[in-house]
Amino acid sequence: MTDRTQNPERTDGTADAGTGAAPLLTLDRMSVRFRMRRGRYVAAVTDVSLALAPGECVALVGESGCGKSVLASALLGLLPENAETAGTAHLGELELLGAAEAELARRVRGRRVGLIPQSPAAHLTPVRTVRSQLQEVARELTGTRGKAALRAAAEEAAARAAFPADHLDRYPHELSGGLAQRAATALALVGGPPLLLADEPTTGLDRDLVERTVDELRRQVDDGHGLLMITHDLAAAERIADRVAVMYAGRIVELAAADAFFGAPGPRHPYARGLLDALPERGFTPIPGLPPELGALPPGCAFAPRCAHATDACAAVPALASGVACHHPVPAGTAPPHEPHRRHGPADAGEKQVPTQRTDKPGPPQRPESVDAR
Amino acid sequence: MPADSPPPLRLRAITAGYDRRVPVVRGVSLTLAPGEATGLLGPSGCGKSTLARVAALLHRPDAGEVLLDGEPVRGWRHRAPREQRTAFGVVFQQPRLAADPRLTLSALIGEPLRATGRRAEAQDRTGELAALVGLTPDLLARRPHEVSDGQLQRACLARALALRPRILVCDEMTAMLDASTTAALVAAVEDYRRASGAALLAVGHDRTLLERWCDRTVAWDELAPEAKPAPSG
Ligand code: SF4
Numbered sequence: 001m002t003d004r005t006q007n008p009e010r011t012d013g014t015a016d017a018g019t020g021a022a023p024l025l026t027l028d029r030m031s032v033r034f035r036m037r038r039g040r041y042v043a044a045v046t047d048v049s050l051a052l053a054p055g056e057c058v059a060l061v062g063e064s065g066c067g068k069s070v071l072a073s074a075l076l077g078l079l080p081e082n083a084e085t086a087g088t089a090h091l092g093e094l095e096l097l098g099a100a101e102a103e104l105a106r107r108v109r110g111r112r113v114g115l116i117p118q119s120p121a122a123h124l125t126p127v128r129t130v131r132s133q134l135q136e137v138a139r140e141l142t143g144t145r146g147k148a149a150l151r152a153a154a155e156e157a158a159a160r161a162a163f164p165a166d167h168l169d170r171y172p173h174e175l176s177g178g179l180a181q182r183a184a185t186a187l188a189l190v191g192g193p194p195l196l197l198a199d200e201p202t203t204g205l206d207r208d209l210v211e212r213t214v215d216e217l218r219r220q221v222d223d224g225h226g227l228l229m230i231t232h233d234l235a236a237a238e239r240i241a242d243r244v245a246v247m248y249a250g251r252i253v254e255l256a257a258a259d260a261f262f263g264a265p266g267p268r269h270p271y272a273r274g275l276l277d278a279l280p281e282r283g284f285t286p287i288p289g290l291p292p293e294l295g296a297l298p299p300g301c302a303f304a305p306r307c308a309h310a311t312d313a314c315a316a317v318p319a320l321a322s323g324v325a326c327h328h329p330v331p332a333g334t335a336p337p338h339e340p341h342r343r344h345g346p347a348d349a350g351e352k353q354v355p356t357q358r359t360d361k362p363g364p365p366q367r368p369e370s371v372d373a374r
Numbered sequence: 375m376p377a378d379s380p381p382p383l384r385l386r387a388i389t390a391g392y393d394r395r396v397p398v399v400r401g402v403s404l405t406l407a408p409g410e411a412t413g414l415l416g417p418s419g420c421g422k423s424t425l426a427r428v429a430a431l432l433h434r435p436d437a438g439e440v441l442l443d444g445e446p447v448r449g450w451r452h453r454a455p456r457e458q459r460t461a462f463g464v465v466f467q468q469p470r471l472a473a474d475p476r477l478t479l480s481a482l483i484g485e486p487l488r489a490t491g492r493r494a495e496a497q498d499r500t501g502e503l504a505a506l507v508g509l510t511p512d513l514l515a516r517r518p519h520e521v522s523d524g525q526l527q528r529a530c531l532a533r534a535l536a537l538r539p540r541i542l543v544c545d546e547m548t549a550m551l552d553a554s555t556t557a558a559l560v561a562a563v564e565d566y567r568r569a570s571g572a573a574l575l576a577v578g579h580d581r582t583l584l585e586r587w588c589d590r591t592v593a594w595d596e597l598a599p600e601a602k603p604a605p606s607g
Contacts, residue, residue: 063552065522204549206417206579232552278553280586286558290510290525 023051024195024226025075029087030097032067032074036082042295044070046250047087049320054194057218057227059237059258061275062247063291068230071247072199075228076115077104091195110141114188116198116217120180123187124172130183131168134158134190141191153190160223161186162216177205181213189220196220198229202236214240234279238262246272249292249302251317253325268329271303301327380444381405382461382541382573383429388438390428391421397436399425402597404575406541411567411574413584416594423545426577430464430543460490463534463572467546469526473518479529480504480514486536503532507562524555531559535566542567545577560587 032045044067052058060068073079075089075096089096091112099108109115117123125133134154138144144153155165163182172180181201188196198217202210210233218240221227231237237244237258244261246254246269254261254269267273274287289306292298298305300315307314313327383406391397398421406412416422427433428440434450441447442458449455466472473482483503484496504514507528518526527547534542542563548556564587567574578584584591 063522063554064524204418207581234553275553278557280557280580280583284557284560284586286508286556286561287554290508290513291522 021053021055023053024091025050025052025228026090027051027087028090030071030074030089031086032070032079033084034080034082035084036295040295043250043297044294045074048247048252049087050245050252050255052195052226052228054226055221055224056243057221057229057241058243058245059241060228060230060245060247061232061234061237064232065291065294066247067250067294068247069199072115072197072228072230075197076109076113077101110137110188110191110193112193113195113197114191114193116185116188116196116201118200118203120177120184121172123184124180126172129169129171130158130163130175130186133183134168134186137187137190157186157190158183160189160220162219178209178212181205181209182216185216185220194225196225196227198227198231200231200233201229202231202233207235210236211239234262234276246275249297250294251302251325252320253303255320255323266330268324268331269326270307270309270328270330273330274306379408380441381407382443383575384439384441384444385425385429386439386441388425388428388435388440390424390433390435390438392424394436399428399435401438403438404429404592404597406573406575409567409571409573410590411576411588413588413591414575414577414594414597415579415581415584415591416577417579420594422577422594426464426543426545426575429575430462430541431459432464456490460486460537461540462543463537463539463541464543465527465531465534465545465547467549469523469530470518472530473526475518478515478517479509479521479526482518482529483514483532483536485533490537499536500532503535504529506535506565507532508558524551527551527555527559528562531562538570540570540572542572542574543577544574546579547576548583549578549580556583 027048027050030045030048031043034042034044036042048071050058060071062068070079074083074085077096077099079085085097087097091108094103094108094112096104096108124130131154134157135150138150138153138157142153144150154168158165158168161182163179163186167175167179172183175183196217201217202213205213214236217227217229221240227240229237229240241258244254244256244258245252246267248271254267254272256267261267261272262276267276271287277283277285278287287306292302292305301307301310301318304310304314309328311328316327318325318327385402385404387401387403388399389397389401390399402425404412404414404425414422414425424433428435431440431447431450431454439446442461447454447458477485480500484500487493487496487499500514501511504511509525509528509532513521513525521529531547544563548559551559563574566572574588576584576588581591
């Protein structure tokens with residue numbers, strides 16, 4: 001479906017995280033496009049290669065509409081009828097994109113891949129207690145039988161998600177936002193899936209709840225789960241991820257260790273740099289222009305119309321090489337180091353939560369010069 | 375501020391809510407100085423959005439007083455005199471709930487001009503406003519379901535600026551948006567304020583954002599009279 005000749009080099013992004021373990025999930029040139037009326041196509045995901053190890057969290061970040069949620073749906077076999085896929089997505093020996101729906105329903109969803117949804121309230125059944133939902137899912141997914149065994153399975157999943165046992169007999173509407181999120185996480189854990197997929201788990205939450213949710217998810221990773229977290233919340237990604245994959249117009253444009261990405265030397269792709277520099281704690285400067293439509297992508301690098309570094313070379317789609325897909329990336333190690341940076345983890349959570357009063361307030365944001373010249 | 379220039383907006387001991395027995399806002403006072411950007415910081419559900427609606431004359435308080443340029447406000451919503459109502463531009467959190475799905479973005483942006491009988495102006499002014507918020511002309515013919523949340527929120531901001539308000543109220547304007555769109559919308563608000571001198575009330579739950587954006591940021595707890603005397607009013 002896509003022009004493979006432009007990207008002859010295979011880059012599976014297997015580079016590391018240093019866990020050394022065999023990957024749980026391996027995407028190789030995965031693409032998803034939607035067939036529209038009048039023979040048009042929307043290219044939602046293009047040539048994504050990525051590997052995720054047990055005990056590793058990769059944050060897939062990008063603006064809404066960049067294709068990251070379509071990628072999650074594809075892995076769960078939840079794409080609409082008009083979708084066409086290419087490439088492969090291996091979960092161990094099983095190839096997900098070509099798998100039959102019966103296989104996905106019987107062996108994959110809940111058992112090998114747990115979904116942590118964007119809106120826990122919408123994911124929980126309102127008329128049943130948390131306990132009864134956990135027990136039913138345990139019966140369905142793990143074949144657990146017998147009252148005592150089901151009770152134990154539900155309580156164990158609840159404990160792993162830090163859901164308090166004395167709230168198990170409550171209904172979803174009786175739970176705070178934080179507890180509803182933990183109940184949804186417990187439901188994702190009950191079938192014992194090694195891979196967790198979280199789709200914008202922090203959207204619309206207050207900052208302290210974002211941090212708690214993210215820290216709890218990180219605990220699952222430290223317990224050995226692999227977590228692919230899809231988010232547009234860069235602060236949440238910084239807090240949780242081992243590696244960051246930046247998606248723009250359906251492609252991964254940068255794949256980097258989170259420390260290097262959020263700290264020094266910083267991102268190497270101009271879009272990724274722009275995204276970080278837009279944060280209010282950094283430059284607060286927007287990237288000029290708007291993202292392209294996935295149904296009408298420009299030829300060549302999709303970021304070119306917004307990129308200050310674009311040259312004639314950018315008329316060809318850049319391949320992802322050494323973690324960055326750009327003809328003129330910031331050379332590794334030359335970016336100005338950013339203000340001291342701290343990785344996630346409960347140990348420094350307390351310090352991170354206290355915002356320092358700004359004395360050197362840099363003033364209101366300025367509109368960048370337009371670079372929309374080509 | 376000079377003694378002869380009253381603050382553009384003053385809220386005095388406002389009590390408001392949806393049930394008189396359980397007000398969500400109790401005795402809150404807040405003053406916006408001319409040209410000043412005030413951030414109001416609080417967790418979700420604390421009542422800050424209700425206060426923002428009172429401030430924008432969209433919700434009648436149960437008690438207390440709103441002074442617009444020193445003049446007490448006597449009517450809310452459609453009962454507010456037009457020159458008071460049109461002093462405000464308001465942007466909410468959820469653009470999909472705030473935009474008529476049948477209108478094109480261009481009609482959406484020009485809505486306040488047509489509603490105030492300035493149809494002739496609407497065409498030119500819509501183009502200007504779209505450019506100010508960074509919307510490209512090809513998007514203006516689309517309807518809300520054909521654009522992203524960020525693009526629709528840009529249109530809602532343009533609509534809020536259509537009548538050149540003296541006071542802008544942004545209630546969690548960027549809570550659903552990515553970092554770049556957030557910075558772009560804030561930059562558009564600040565461009566407008568630099569040119570017009572309008573005051574701003576920005577309501578939100580993100581301290582880093584409000585402190586970077588606004589001249590001063592007050593926490594919701596500080597406004598409640600039981601916590602300590604209100605800083606103003
Ligand atoms: S390939 Fe060219 S246009 Fe694309 S991000 Fe790199 S420099 Fe910019």
